[in-house]
Amino acid sequence: MPRFRPRTRTWSAVAALALAVTAAGISAGPASAADVNNVKNAGFESALSNWTCSANSGATVSSPVHSGAAALKATPAGQDSAQCTQTVAVKPNSTYTLSAWVQGGYAFLGVTGTGTTDVSTWTPDSASWKQLSTTFTTGSSTTSVGVYTHGWYGQAAYYADDVSVYGPDGGGGGDPAPTVPGAPGGLAVSGTTSSSVSLAWNAVSGATGYNVYRDGTKVTAVTGTSATVTGLAASTSYSFQVTATNSAGESPKSAAVTGTTTASGGGGGGGAVPRHAVTGYWQNFNNGATVQKLSDVPSAYDIIAVAFADATSTPGAVTFNLDSAGLGGYTVDQFKADIRAKQAAGKKVIVSVGGQNGTVSVSDPTSATNFANSVYSLMQTYGFDGVDIDLENGLNATYMSQALRALSAKAGSSLVLTMAPQTIDMQSTSNTYFQTALNVKDILTVVNMQYYNSGSMLGCDGKVYSQGSVDFLTALACIQLEGGLSPSQVGLGLPASTSAAGSGYVSPTIVDNALDCLTRGTSCGSFKPSKTYPDLRGAMTWSTNWDAKSGNAWSNGVGAHVHGLP
Secondary structure, three states: OOOOOOOOOOOOOOOOOOOOOOOOOOOOOOOOOOOEEOOOOOOOOOOOOOOEEHHHOEEEEOOOOOOOOOEEEEOOEOOEOOOEEEEEEOOOOOEEEEEEEEEEOOEEEEEEOOOOOOEEEEEOOEEEEEEEEEEEEOOOOOOEEEEEEEOOOOOOOEEEEEEEEEEOOOOOOOOOOOOOOOOOOOOEEEEEOOOOEEEEOOOOOOOOEEEEEEOOEEEEEEOOOEEEEOOOOOOOEEEEEEEEEEOOEEOOOOOOEEEEOOOOOOOOOOOOOOOOEEEEEEEOOOOOOOOOOHHHOOOOOOEEEEEEEEEOOOOOOEEOOOOOOOOOOOOHHHHHHHHHHHHHOOOEEEEEEEEOOOOOOOOOHHHHHHHHHHHHHHHHHHOOOEEEEEEOOOOOHHHHHHHHHHHHHHHOOOOEEEEOOEHHHHOOOOOHHHHHHHHOHHHOOEEEEEOOOOOOEEOOOOOEEOOOOHHHHHHHHHHHHHOOOOHHHEEEEEEOOOOOOOOOOOOHHHHHHHHHHHHHOOOOOOOOOOOOOOOOOEEEEEOHHHHHHOOOHHHHHHHHHHHOOO
């Protein structure tokens, strides 16, 4: 959400390019146990050592990574395709498997100088890590080949990691083949509800994933160092173990821990939030919108998100400071009294963390604990019903999930937990925001994705839809609805006026049509969902202040419509 002025950053999806690429046979794994990876610095752990990128287009980043602590980010510009190359030693008359993991914009992987047929493979833009793989055979006198990755002109940056040329040892001293990782340590129960147990453990060097076992049976596989096992019986004890995995195999099981679910009725989230609810952000600052006290917020709003809590010097911790001067002398005592009055009227008041300029880093167990403790302290101090996660500068799914579960354990089943990701954050279930939402699904109230400041995006049918249309709202909501969230956990987030966001404002009528399309199957545009979702939670706006500036046109129009949904 904008703190002071609308954002102008734009994310756009593009149609597929008609590109002719030659590809040999596809193989997903190493050639044999005796083969080696002949690529040096294959995971970019030593920055760009052994790699050369055109026009200074390459750099290493710590996120996103497929494995290890680094990956390549290469950014095309103008007539440069951001090509990064390495000369790899090989043996003559030998067959090799070339592969790499890529993410982001259009990504190409290929090899030159084989002495036979040079090959390549590619993928259009991908929101999650995807493996590219092909094979090639060297000629009778070939002792080295050129391996390359590149993007496409004018497209977004691409990421690459774990590049490999598996086959006979060419004598160039490439990275060693992976070995089976060791067993995870530090396995512990991080939270429980009546139907789930949350686990966390220490990272294992060389691991690319982890398997979770319940009473000796594998129940899930994850890439991070936490997991939530669901579908459990209330008031029941279970034994859990974890193993680490990579392409070389699976580690021994960790030491077992016991997790006991709570009695029936615990957890669940949402409290007394209405079946169909309207969420509005209330601004704790003056940016040209109408300055309000909480008591001024119209009754159409069921959840009021106070924007924003701020980061402190303690990692992960947040605080809240009422801008009394900017709000015309609004005192803390009045603010607390207004929260109680809203709650007495059946409303929920929560504190929002983040915003356009808000940066809160929850990236390890300590900062996760600090986050949970500080938010719970704000709930006790001001009487907030819960928290909204509106971190637009990235979040760590593993540790934010841990933090929210720790908060839930403190606050109990009445906790209201909402999220406000950007459109790009919910394009794929592999995105960290989407992962976080799914990780805490059993305590999550609603995800109000921001359908603005976005540009064109892909819908669940793979087609590109323009911002500001009924199709944009319904086809993107479909991704969440089909990606694992319950309809009651999906809301449509829109600006209250043209002044509230850089782009994406639609009239209340368009919002109402989208709600009807999703819940009733009526008033749809060209996209029509395969089924209806009558339990859809509702809608959200930025902000109650901008709504007031426009005579409350948004809440008057959308509010009544939400409350009249089936």
